[in-house]
Amino acid sequence: MQTDLQPLESQDVKVQLLLVGGHQYTLYLKSDAPILNSLITTIVTRAAKQESASHCVFQIPINEGRSALCFSSEQLVGLVTEPPIWVQQVENIQPVATNILNSHYIQIDNFLSSEEHERLIKYVLAKESAFTPTNTSTNDKNYRRSMVLYSFPEFSELIVNKIQKMFPDIISKLDIPSFNISQIESQLTAHNDGNFYKIHNDNGSKETATRELTYVYYFYREPKKFSGGELLIYDSKVENNFYVSAESFKTVEPRNNSIVFFLSRYMHEVLRVNCPSKSFADSRFTINGWVRRTEV
Numbered sequence: 001m002q003t004d005l006q007p008l009e010s011q012d013v014k015v016q017l018l019l020v021g022g023h024q025y026t027l028y029l030k031s032d033a034p035i036l037n038s039l040i041t042t043i044v045t046r047a048a049k050q051e052s053a054s055h056c057v058f059q060i061p062i063n064e065g066r067s068a069l070c071f072s073s074e075q076l077v078g079l080v081t082e083p084p085i086w087v088q089q090v091e092n093i094q095p096v097a098t099n100i101l102n103s104h105y106i107q108i109d110n111f112l113s114s115e116e117h118e119r120l121i122k123y124v125l126a127k128e129s130a131f132t133p134t135n136t137s138t139n140d141k142n143y144r145r146s147m148v149l150y151s152f153p154e155f156s157e158l159i160v161n162k163i164q165k166m167f168p169d170i171i172s173k174l175d176i177p178s179f180n181i182s183q184i185e186s187q188l189t190a191h192n193d194g195n196f197y198k199i200h201n202d203n204g205s206k207e208t209a210t211r212e213l214t215y216v217y218y219f220y221r222e223p224k225k226f227s228g229g230e231l232l233i234y235d236s237k238v239e240n241n242f243y244v245s246a247e248s249f250k251t252v253e254p255r256n257n258s259i260v261f262f263l264s265r266y267m268h269e270v271l272r273v274n275c276p277s278k279s280f281a282d283s284r285f286t287i288n289g290w291v292r293r294t295e296v
């Protein structure tokens with residue numbers, strides 16, 4: 001038996017969980033949230049005596065992620081949904097776990113004024129000799145190739161102030177809970193011919209764990225003298241109750257004078273850049289960094 005949910009516009013659904021022992025819990029979920037689909041699938045597959053196909057531990061973030069509600073699928077007795085969600089039951093088809101979590105990003109064009117953009121290009125070209133090759137924590141040369149400049153106070157301040165001002169708008173566009181900012185980091189990178197950054201996330205270590213948002217501001221000299229260098233942002237899926245990268249991704253074109261924001265926990269990569277001239281001035285440049293939350 002397959003759970004075939006009627007396609008719904010994404011909307012808030014009040015969900016009352018009925019658990020063994022008469023326990024109840026009320027949640028508010030989006031109608032297209034994978035977790036809601038899994039809850040309903042649990043009930044439906046049990047009705048079809050296919051429980052083994054859907055045994056799992058639910059771990060549902062509540063209170064804007066400050067707590068988690070955790071219970072085993074066997075404890076779930078029923079669901080009360082408001083508005084009602086009707087499930088069509090199709091006989092003799094194996095249940096399919098649709099647990100892909102779509103990644104979201106925003107891209108804002110014309111981030112700097114043309115005067116600031118022009119000044120930034122001139123600044124970067126004059127600083128070529130201060131750039132150093134990038135490293136990763138594992139020192140693996142086949143993981144990341146690019147050049148980086150860590151100190152550029154004239155422009156880091158400009159970018160960081162702009163991001164701070166836009167923060168409420170970014171949070172609302174990404175549709176994520178707000179958080180208290182502790183710091184906004186920034187670095188300036190140059191990707192030239194053959195450069196890339198393989199799949200990674202930006203908050204996977206103890207030192208980087210408070211990074212919530214990644215931003216990437218793209219800029220280059222016109223006419224554009226490189227191709228490639230797209231940013232791929234991978235969707236996630238839940239496997240053995242851990243978030244892992246799905247095969248699907250969104251492709252972000254590194255448009256001149258645009259800035260991109262996404263969650264630092266998303267897996268992402270920079271595809272290889274082709275820059276036939278190999279001239280530093282023709283590189284794919286970024287000012288990128290991370291918005292950190294305060295420790296809780």
Ligand SMILES: O=C(O)CCC(=O)C(=O)O
Binds near residue numbers: 197268286288
């Ligand atoms: O250059 C980009 O598009 C992304 C860079 C990136 O992922 C990083 O520096 O962590």
Ligand SMILES: [Fe+2]
Binds near residue numbers: 200201202214268
């Ligand atoms: Fe990254």
